Amino acid sequence: SDKITIMVGGIEKQIYLPAKLAEQLGYLKETGLDIELLSEPAGVNAETEMLSGAAQGVIGFYDHTIDLQARGKSVQSVVQFSQAPGEVILVSKAAAGSVKSPADFKGRTLGVTGLGSSTNFLTLYLAAKSGIKSTEFTTLPVGAGSTFIAAMSQGKIEAGMTTEPTISRLVHTGAASILVDLRSPKETEKALGGTYPAACLYMESAWVNAHKPQVQKLANAFVKTLRYIRTHSAKEIADKMPADYYASDKQMYIAALESSKAMFTDDGVMPANGPATVLGVLNAFDKSVQGKSVNLANTYTTEFVKAAK
Amino acid sequence: MHAMTSADSAGLPGDGGEERAAVARAVNHRRMVLFLRVALAVVTLGAWEWAVERQWLDPFFFSRPSAIYEQLLTWLSEGTAQGPLWKELLVTMEETVLGFLIGGVLGIVFGIALGRNKLMSDVLSIYIKVANAIPRVVLGSIFIIMFGLGMGSKVALAVVMVFFVVFGNAFQGVREADRNLIANAYILGASKRQVTFTVVFPSALSWILASLHVSFGFALVGAVVGEFLGARHGIGLLIATAQGTFNAAGVFAAMIVLAVVALAAEYLLTALENRLLKWRPVQFVEQGS
Amino acid sequence: MHAMTSADSAGLPGDGGEERAAVARAVNHRRMVLFLRVALAVVTLGAWEWAVERQWLDPFFFSRPSAIYEQLLTWLSEGTAQGPLWKELLVTMEETVLGFLIGGVLGIVFGIALGRNKLMSDVLSIYIKVANAIPRVVLGSIFIIMFGLGMGSKVALAVVMVFFVVFGNAFQGVREADRNLIANAYILGASKRQVTFTVVFPSALSWILASLHVSFGFALVGAVVGEFLGARHGIGLLIATAQGTFNAAGVFAAMIVLAVVALAAEYLLTALENRLLKWRPVQFVEQGS
Amino acid sequence: MKTPAIDLNNVSRKFVSPQGKVTLALREFSLTVNEGEFCAIVGPTGCGKSTTLGMITGLNPPSSGSVRVFGQPVTGIDPNIGFVFQADAVFPWKNVIDNIAIGPIYRGMDKSAAKDKAADWVRRVGLAGFEHHYPHQLSGGMRKRVALAQTFINEPRILLMDEPFSALDVQTRALMQDELLGLWSERKASVVFVTHDIEEAIALADRVVVLSKGPGSVKSTYDIPLARPRDVAEARYTQQFIDLSKQIWSDLKDEVQV
Amino acid sequence: MKTPAIDLNNVSRKFVSPQGKVTLALREFSLTVNEGEFCAIVGPTGCGKSTTLGMITGLNPPSSGSVRVFGQPVTGIDPNIGFVFQADAVFPWKNVIDNIAIGPIYRGMDKSAAKDKAADWVRRVGLAGFEHHYPHQLSGGMRKRVALAQTFINEPRILLMDEPFSALDVQTRALMQDELLGLWSERKASVVFVTHDIEEAIALADRVVVLSKGPGSVKSTYDIPLARPRDVAEARYTQQFIDLSKQIWSDLKDEVQV
Ligand SMILES: Nc1ncnc2c1ncn2[C@@H]1O[C@H](COP(=O)(O)OP(=O)(O)OP(=O)(O)O)[C@@H](O)[C@H]1O
Ligand SMILES: Nc1ncnc2c1ncn2[C@@H]1O[C@H](COP(=O)(O)OP(=O)(O)OP(=O)(O)O)[C@@H](O)[C@H]1O
Ligand SMILES: [Mg+2]
């Protein structure tokens, strides 16, 4: 059988936990397929690699399927891992006094992972919901991880959106506090007005249609993994992961997982109102989506997860 | 490289008829070169456009020359998302040139110092080797932590791209210096310092200049990579944005901008080289070449 | 670089008393060098550890030598997240060495071909300059589109890191070849080809070797960057993972692994160099150096 | 009439420095060397002797005038020509025997045959025992001998030599002169021999050409009527020799004024 | 008793090639040159003459034995020494006048003063008009003259010369010999002069040292009793001269056997 290559937008990231966990639990092997997980921290590159045929699937954010459809590429989420972005807006200690909500973004510099990334769009969207126009503050692409932390401690950014483990690290050291928490579905609904489906396995529609049995097996494995996450504690999950993933501080890893575990779906099914929320965000800020008609039904499928045993 | 430096050692401008013939030959050669260069570019671009037309190349990934041209026009007329194109370019240029100068000077100074001092080179050169094996991308994030997100980190990245190439050549250039010339200088009364400046440095100059040719491109790459890792302005950001929006034409257009910069720098370097190495014999013109 | 190649031109092993003294001097020098090297390393590491201890450096970003050492031990004993350390290393090594060889050979071939053919160099060299200004990170994604996610794209990245340095030096090395020697070869009956192989190539050899010293490190960097763009194994992935999990010790430990590789390569290159350049006079030992 | 081996007709050679300064090295210079003739050139330093040889080889084309070798205009390097450079031009990366064997190898001879031939020449130029030395391990005179062997082994039909013996001691010089004369008479080669030693020129040549100081042109030509084979050491003391020597000397004296 | 200017005592010099082959260049060689003495060295090629000079300068320490200059063991390069190399050693990136001026500049002389002094020497070595030529634009003999001026301008107390005049024509050679003798007698410098021209050696030197073939050692020494100042051109024809010449010639002949 052919090798199936799946690009993971940072295999060690907690938001993409199901990917490595499925492998660690042996579920991928059970499928009998030759599945290869590759790590590519830059989401765009991962997509390009899939579109060029170098990879068959990407584990990344759902919003890319909409974005790509607007660019004439048909891509669909086959297993929805999470229903919340797993991201958080942090405010630095210095600015914590004056920035109490997105309404205070005016005149500030906010860090995002990259221009055109979902952190960028979500930041703009949250600001817009509070009546702040995108021209009234600055977003600075600072990447994730230590560069984000450095930017914040050097005062280059006063707030910014990022993911685990950066969140835990900054909160833990007291360098920043949480302003908007998009790690749980509940908080996300409050902030964005609906669930926001994020991490998922998406693949080219044509490939999906041509390889239904394989996709089904993949769906089986990941749904099983999602169930495992639901039924096991953060500590039990962490024990299954390679030591390198929590090499710096296992306790923090568990704590972070604990607080964001809720973002994962139970069964890999796309939450009903999710796609519309995402489209709403993109429509507001993504120039390539604006003015294009997007058929949300083509951006995901629940066929396989529903059939998953 | 220095395409125009080597003149035909035979006929040089003068008054004789056969000298006019030589000049004519040189002009012809130059025309031929220009023609071939343009032809090569045209053929490549044409083939590219045609392959896209024929759907052998997917314009989604590889864009097409006409789209790239349009993108360039748009940038030139309407500016980029971050501001006017020349401003973006200026930012990148500033980082590049600073990085190039600092890296070049450091490379030359260390190369010559280590080349001239055996103990120092024996002790330090392994550490320089080690440093050269550090992936620049990793260095990038370390530099951001150390120098912040401003120009400092980009310049530092450009510096580390340039340094090792220049260092390596300067070091070897020093060691290749003619022993007889060094001995002669000592005997004529030079101090070690004077030997370094009046004998070793001129000897190593062609080595150093060769490395500068290569490393300007590297400085550009360093600056752009730095901008990838977080920046507000610059060609690197332009590329990152274009990549992020699957704008292949934008990616290629930005690369063309970089190419123009690289060529301009090449031109200046060649002029510098001709000035500094004017004492050399013109290149040997071989039969049948 | 070739620390051990240059012997004291005075006393060489023999039977006299003062020759034994010279040997003793050489041994002393070697001991001194070793001592200084180790001392330098110890002092640096000590200062690092101490600075962390004193909280002048944040171990979160910069880790600390003891933690790095432990990380290395863990990797050696328990393996990495992806598998045993040596396996990861083997993957990266394979890419590096392949890229180094291909890039080196291409660089030498093109450098010599263009150096030997004025028309070709006039026409092509500007395009090579342009190519050298393309950010390798951008090339990375193009290579993945072209060569897929396997070893090909990583090797290609290593190749483009190596090629330009070697090309630049080989090209200049050819142009520096002694005109008298070339003329002599032609008169002795050599064909253009024979001149290229028996005169120009040996002349350019020290240039080429100097570039190889620098570019092995670059090949490593290329392979690692390639692994950043998507890989299942390799030191690059190890670094990416460590970065993603804030494991600064892991980042530095991986760099140490790369450093060891670079030093091993350096050792081999120096041995090669000594073999190939055995016809040269030993380095000039200057008074007072 | 036989075509001459070398025919320089009214050649001039200008050098233009990058600063635009023009040096005229040769002015309206004509020289004909017949087949089998041994022609020596003497002249003040810098008068254009090396330049002349360079033109005959084709390495260094004239600015005007024509250069012909065996009746053919010189366009490339003629394999019939052998040239001993004034400066060091042995290959530093080849040891003595490989340096000497390289000519035959270039010309397609089998490697081991070439080495055998070279071994013979190593002996003839008195370098036995130094076969595996590299040039930097030789003295100046030994390097010159390598260059001579390198040229002689090819048995060229035209032999150009630019002060070949000046770095040799008298004895070695005499030996090399004998080798040269042997080669010349055996193969009836045409020789152009540049030297500063007037006695050497007279002792060896059929004709001595005296050049005027730079820009060089032919000042005078002397046919040397001494009988061959000559005993170089003895010929030196004949009246004819001394007269010629004095004449050439005074010719040259006029040319040099510092 | 005055300390001699140069004192080589029982020196030997071995070269070991990387392949481990040992060449003995000098064996138990002793030579003393008094202050103000002009000493010429002749010997077969490769006998170790250049090696000897290298040892006196300190560039090339002996394997055994002691080398003293003005009574001091040689450890570094002595600024009192001037050395004309056998091979080309002018700086290719400096033009004629800058090449000549470099010695005084190294020794701390003001730049423009040094250039003035150099301009004088340019004239004395007959290179007027070539001040701004680079070495590659000069003929072999002209380069040698640059090297001579470069050394002479420093007015060294010890002057070592390695076949300095072999690339010069007779006339220029005579001029340079006069310059050398002038410099020597004016400053009472000590000179060690290596040459292959026996007559030159006799004409110039107080003492001629003949070396045996390599590994060199002193074969014989001849004091030259000719009166000073000598007219080099005339001295050549005295019986004394011819006898000395013959004797040295025969000494050398014994040494060379090919
Ligand atoms: N590349 C050059 N550029 C400018 N001038 C040159 C160049 N080559 C030679 N010349 C000039 O041409 C003249 C003749 O030089 P050439 O080497 O032929 O002299 P020569 O007769 O061989 O002298 P020598 O006996 O010293 O070897 C000299 O004046 C020299 O300066
Ligand atoms: N670096 C070296 N390695 C090995 N042998 C060497 C080296 N340098 C010189 N020699 C040997 O030492 C001997 C003496 O060399 P030297 O140059 O002193 O001769 P010389 O008397 O100056 O000869 P010439 O008259 O030809 O210049 C030669 O046999 C030479 O091969
Ligand atoms: Mg000449």
Ligand SMILES: [Mg+2]
């Ligand atoms: Mg010598």
